[in-house]
Amino acid sequence: MIRLDSLTKVFDTQKGAVVAADHINMEVPSGEICILLGPSGCGKTTTLKMINRIVRPTSGKVFIDGEDTTGMDTQTLRRNIGYVIQQIGLFPNMTIEENITAVPRLLGWDKAKYRERARELMAMIALEPDAFLKRYPSELSGGQQQRIGVARALAADPPVMLMDEPFGAIDPINRAVIQDEFLKMQQALKKTIMFVSHDIDEAIKMGDRIAVFREGKLVQYSSPDDLLADPKDSFVESFLGSDRALKRLNLVKAREIATRDIGTVSPEDSLEKALAMSDDFGYETAILMVNDQQQPAGMVMRSVAQTTKGYCRDHFQNVPAMVGLDDDLRTVASLMLAHDITWLPCIDDQGRVCGQVTQRALTHHLGSRFRAQQGNPMSTAPISEE
CATH class of the missing domain: 3.10.580.10 (CBS-domain)
Structure with a gap:
């Protein structure tokens, strides 16, 4: 669904050219969540923003569902991509309903259709429509506003969503709740999602694939289990932490x-x-x-x-x-x-x-995955799905 082909961004600064993203090549299959992970300044957010052209690439291409987006009108491109940011970005002078339906109204949806869509999404994010739709963002908690931000991104039913540390500013308890609710929604919606995070535990929990960045380069692109069991180099290994074997506890049923x-x-x-x-x-x-x-x-x-x-x-x-x-x-x-x-x-x-x-x-x-990497595989006998 999303393919990045040698995507590159070079910023001109007073100190010279800075390569923020260096020939990024990756594919995200339809219906999967890809987490862009790495330390601050590694290029993950720049890469994300090049997909909806908030940052214009210096070179390279972005393909969505097989279509080269280079010549696509910017407004058309963005209206077909849901976008959620850490700062939420709700319009303070609009009601919750008006915030959620902003893109459908721009697309010319019928009033009855977009209002029904707002109610449907409120139920999906576990907020009572009658209690919240007529309120303003200032009347909601930070966690509730973040849920509205997710609902707004989903309003026009875009095939692709970009999420830039969407839950980073929320307290740990509400953060876990919203993560769980979002994963339940994703099971039904099957959106293709690029998700920036700096939290390895969040990446393991949320991602079908994890892309680890360092200094503008894509260092490793793997499933969470493969990443934890077989880090590509010492940087990835140190970034994952010495308890990476324990982190696998979240991945196994x-x-x-x-x-x-x-x-x-x-x-x-x-x-x-x-x-x-x-x-x-x-x-x-x-x-x-x-x-x-x-x-x-x-x-x-x-x-x-x-x-x-x-x-x-x-x-x-x-x-x-x-x-x-x-x-x-x-x-x-x-x-x-x-x-x-x-x-x-x-x-x-x-x-x-x-x-x-x-x-x-x-x-x-x-320990079996780690032994397997060392050439000593051992098996287990799980209960079958019958």
Whole structure:
């Protein structure tokens, strides 16, 4: 959807020519988010702004959906590209509805159509249309204004969006919420997005691909997982940080390391059977008890089963934690640490036990990509999608 062909920008200054972007070549497939990442002054924002011609390239070309934009009228180009900036840039003298519908009105949309589009977008960004559309930007919080900025960029349903540190000025809690909402929207909208960030954690969370810049040059262009597992050089490695293996926790879902091999007992089983099952499956502290629907009903402690006679239904504790198949490994690791446990039951969308995640599997998977880069690949046995 977006292709940059030797895109270059040279600024003339009093001290001479400064190359801000040096022959940038990259492609962003349709429906993906590409994060432009790097330290201040590395050329990422200049590259972004050359796409909608806020900064005019010195040389090179920008192609959108296969079309060379060099000869395209600037206003036409910009009206077909959504643009979101950190400073938001809402018009203070316009209502929220007028801000959102600015481009559709310029394009000559019917009034009923653009008003309905505004309501649709407000619902999409989780703001009540009746409560907010007639307000002015000054009446909204910074986080709410940022959501309106995103809605305005989406108003004319552009195929391409450019986002220049759009969530950088928002506090961490609201920032995480808006990021999550935006990713949910993206799953449905499938826009092609170029997104400038200086935050590696944001890049890993938001991006399908990450482009790392340094001094005007594109140093590495990879998926987040490939970037973390195999940085191209010492600069990229240092920029990612010494904890890059831990950053992969956000990228891997529990289903990728969960196994179906899990021992359970029913409420009607004896404690003697619970102890035997614990031995069979190597559980040192407890075994999971499930009900008739195969849903977690409690934990039978090994110490109780060793010293007491009776049935599981009379001697169990609450399950300390569970994970869903689509929870990421950061969630898994946090729960294990919080409850001082080395395994967790995995449940499906109906709350039924479908496997388990172990601490051993988690650490094995995290290290597997790094071992593979060193020529020692090892495999895991994830739950299938069936």
